[in-house]
Amino acid sequence: MSGRGGSGPIGISHDARYRDASGANVIEALKAQCLRQRQLKAGEDLFGPGSQQNAIFVLIEGWTLLYTLLENGKRQILHFAVADTLLGLPPSKGTVSTFGVQALTRAVVAEIPHRRVRELVAERPGFALALAQSMARDTDLAFDLLTSIGRSPARVRVARLLLQLFVRAWSRLPGHGIEAVRLPLTQEQLGDATGLSSVHVNRVLHELKREGIAAFHYRRLRILDPDRLIDAAEIDPETLKSWIV
Amino acid sequence: MSGRGGSGPIGISHDARYRDASGANVIEALKAQCLRQRQLKAGEDLFGPGSQQNAIFVLIEGWTLLYTLLENGKRQILHFAVADTLLGLPPSKGTVSTFGVQALTRAVVAEIPHRRVRELVAERPGFALALAQSMARDTDLAFDLLTSIGRSPARVRVARLLLQLFVRAWSRLPGHGIEAVRLPLTQEQLGDATGLSSVHVNRVLHELKREGIAAFHYRRLRILDPDRLIDAAEIDPETLKSWIV
DNA sequence: CGACTGGTTGATGATTGTCAATAAGTGTGG
DNA sequence: CCACACTTATTGACAATCATCAACCAGTCG
Numbered sequence: 226m227s228g229r230g231g232s233g234p235i236g237i238s239h240d241a242r243y244r245d246a247s248g249a250n251v252i253e254a255l256k257a258q259c260l261r262q263r264q265l266k267a268g269e270d271l272f273g274p275g276s277q278q279n280a281i282f283v284l285i286e287g288w289t290l291l292y293t294l295l296e297n298g299k300r301q302i303l304h305f306a307v308a309d310t311l312l313g314l315p316p317s318k319g320t321v322s323t324f325g326v327q328a329l330t331r332a333v334v335a336e337i338p339h340r341r342v343r344e345l346v347a348e349r350p351g352f353a354l355a356l357a358q359s360m361a362r363d364t365d366l367a368f369d370l371l372t373s374i375g376r377s378p379a380r381v382r383v384a385r386l387l388l389q390l391f392v393r394a395w396s397r398l399p400g401h402g403i404e405a406v407r408l409p410l411t412q413e414q415l416g417d418a419t420g421l422s423s424v425h426v427n428r429v430l431h432e433l434k435r436e437g438i439a440a441f442h443y444r445r446l447r448i449l450d451p452d453r454l455i456d457a458a459e460i461d462p463e464t465l466k467s468w469i470v
Numbered sequence: 471m472s473g474r475g476g477s478g479p480i481g482i483s484h485d486a487r488y489r490d491a492s493g494a495n496v497i498e499a500l501k502a503q504c505l506r507q508r509q510l511k512a513g514e515d516l517f518g519p520g521s522q523q524n525a526i527f528v529l530i531e532g533w534t535l536l537y538t539l540l541e542n543g544k545r546q547i548l549h550f551a552v553a554d555t556l557l558g559l560p561p562s563k564g565t566v567s568t569f570g571v572q573a574l575t576r577a578v579v580a581e582i583p584h585r586r587v588r589e590l591v592a593e594r595p596g597f598a599l600a601l602a603q604s605m606a607r608d609t610d611l612a613f614d615l616l617t618s619i620g621r622s623p624a625r626v627r628v629a630r631l632l633l634q635l636f637v638r639a640w641s642r643l644p645g646h647g648i649e650a651v652r653l654p655l656t657q658e659q660l661g662d663a664t665g666l667s668s669v670h671v672n673r674v675l676h677e678l679k680r681e682g683i684a685a686f687h688y689r690r691l692r693i694l695d696p697d698r699l700i701d702a703a704e705i706d707p708e709t710l711k712s713w714i715v
Numbered sequence: 716c717g718a719c720t721g722g723t724t725g726a727t728g729a730t731t732g733t734c735a736a737t738a739a740g741t742g743t744g745g
Numbered sequence: 746c747c748a749c750a751c752t753t754a755t756t757g758a759c760a761a762t763c764a765t766c767a768a769c770c771a772g773t774c775g
Contacts, residue, residue, distance in 0.1 A: 275708075291613075293613060293614075293617045295617065295621050295622065295704065296704045296706075297621075297622070297704070299621040300621070301616060301617040301620045301621045303613050303616060303617075313606070316603050316604070316605075316606035316607035316609075316610055317603055317607070320712075321708070323610050323613055323614065323709075324613055343599075346595055346596070346598070346599050347595055350591055350592055350595045350598060351591070351598075352598075353591070353595060353596075353597075353598030353599040353601070353602055354588075354591050354598040354601070354602075356598070356599070356602040357598055357599075357601040357602035357604075357605050358561045358562055359561070359602075360561075360602050360605035360606055360608075360609060361558070361561035361605055362561035362562070363605075363609050364561075364605060364608050364609045364612055365561055365568050367609055367612035367613060367616060368536075368538060368548050368568055368569055368612060369538075369568065370616060371546060371548060371612060371615060371616050371619065372538045372540065372546040372548075374616065374619055374620045374665065375546045375619045375664075375665030376540050376542075376544040376545070376546045376665060377540065377542070378730075378731095379730075379731070411752085411753060411754085412753075412754065413753080413754095419620075420619065420620030420621060421731075421732090422731070422732050422733075423753090423754085424731090424732075424733080424734095424754095424755085424756090425730090425731055425732070427754065427755065427756090428731095428755095428756090430754095431755085442740095442754085443739090443740060443741080443753075443754080459540065459541045459542070461541075463566070464568075467565075623761095623762075623763095624762075624763070656720085656721060656722090657721075657722065658721080658722095666763075666764090667763070667764050667765075668721090668722085669722095669723085669724090669763090669764075669765080669766095670762090670763055670764070672722065672723065672724090673723090673724090673763095675722095676723085687722085687772095688721080688722080688771090688772060688773080
């Protein structure tokens with residue numbers, strides 16, 4: 226950004242396939258601007274809710290989660306982010322972040338100061354548009370989760386999250402043949418993401434296993450019957466495809 | 471956007487105060503690109519979920535709501551949008567919209583073809599960045615609602631929505647002295663926005679009225695005790711301020 | 716002044732949360 | 746490789762929250 230009007234973007238964003246006008250990869254372009262990397266241990270916060278950043282981040286390696294905290298002590302997980310995801314910042318200058326980012330595994334992030342982002346935008350107009358589109362995708366994902374949590378029973382919510390996590394983990398695996406993936410999540414985290422208690426998540430997981438649909442146990446997710454899982458998740462195949470990174 | 475890489479943005483976005491590098495108002499800049507306006511009757515769809523648009527829209531007048539539909543026939547309201555709000559489109563070229571936009575009142579929208587948006591972006595780099603920031607705000611709002619629905623009981627959800635709607639309606643009123651506003655909503659719509667049944671919304675509204683906190687009755691919202699409403703909504707004043715347009 | 720939409724109320728039951736005690740799995744240091 | 750400490754998962758009993766159904770009432774609009 227060239228003038229006084231704005232600041233660094235952005236909220237969060239994903240996926241290596243957003244390209245600016247010249248076809249250059251947005252994520253790669255950002256990585257190239259990186260001054261320093263940060264190493265995170267599992268459980269460590271990249272930044273907390275209410276913090277103010279002067280940089281955006283690209284997740285290079287590992288899993289992270291976006292979350293908010295409530296007055297009543299509960300937590301809502303907003304998104305699970307994997308490598309090559311943009312983890313950004315507030316919607317206007319000086320805004321504090323409404324959410325926090327925490328590492329689920331050991332993770333590596335690139336830190337790109339807002340100033341660098343503004344330079345990139347000034348150099349390549351299409352870059353900012355790609356950022357905007359990336360943000361639009363984030364909004365869509367948030368809307369999707371919102372709909373799931375607001376209007377679906379527990380079983381559907383859990384099935385949907387498992388399916389989404391599986392698709393995203395599986396699609397970045399070298400050999401795509403396998404129907405089992407490793408997800409660095411606890412049942413409590415599944416609960417915080419679906420708006421359920423960990424106990425109830427456990428019950429639903431058992432139900433899904435008993436029915437031969439999917440089995441999640443100590444960080445290992447096996448899809449036993451993909452079709453019936455899609456059915457249980459009550460999503461249309463179109464939405465499913467949009468999850469494939 | 472100058473090259474082949476992108477398409478028209480965007481998701482949804484709000485608020486007249488986003489400015490691009492030259493300080494020009496993004497919403498106003500978009501309105502200036504408007505080729506034609508559309509008039510909507512109350513209840514009419516601007517576009518439905520799953521539709522494909524080749525334009526973005528700016529709400530000039532009236533109220534609209536963003537919504538999704540589920541297989542089980544239920545509806546989730548994602549956002550209530552007021553005048554000077556950007557109602558945009560999918561995160562990449564050819565994507566169908568995941569949500570629909572419906573008019574709550576008689577409404578007027580400006581239609582801006584994606585091509586025009588690309589021209590604007592090419593002319594003014596800061597414009598796209600302002601779009602991205604606007605999208606970031608949308609994401610924040612979605613996260614906020616997500617947290618509310620996922621992790622708060624009915625009373626808190628309803629109080630929070632009433633407070634947000636009041637603040638937004640009140641802040642665009644000429645005389646700011648009044649503690650009552652007109653909201654073009656039914657209890658069923660409050661339910662679809664909070665993930666509750668209309669019956670339960672009704673009960674919570676009664677509770678809030680009986681306690682002398684707030685009264686919503688046939689489209690008229692009166693705030694009886696602002697402090698206790700803020701308390702009931704379990705929000706911190708910082709978040710509240712961010713809602714003031 | 717109807718007709719219709721939207722709101723109100725009570726009874727009942729399903730879904731989900733909480734508590735608490737136990738078991739299973741994981742990781743670490745010897 | 747084993748013992749220990751710790752985290753995570755499992756299970757049952759019970760309670761709270763919220764949905765559904767159905768009948769009735771109130772307000773609004775033409």
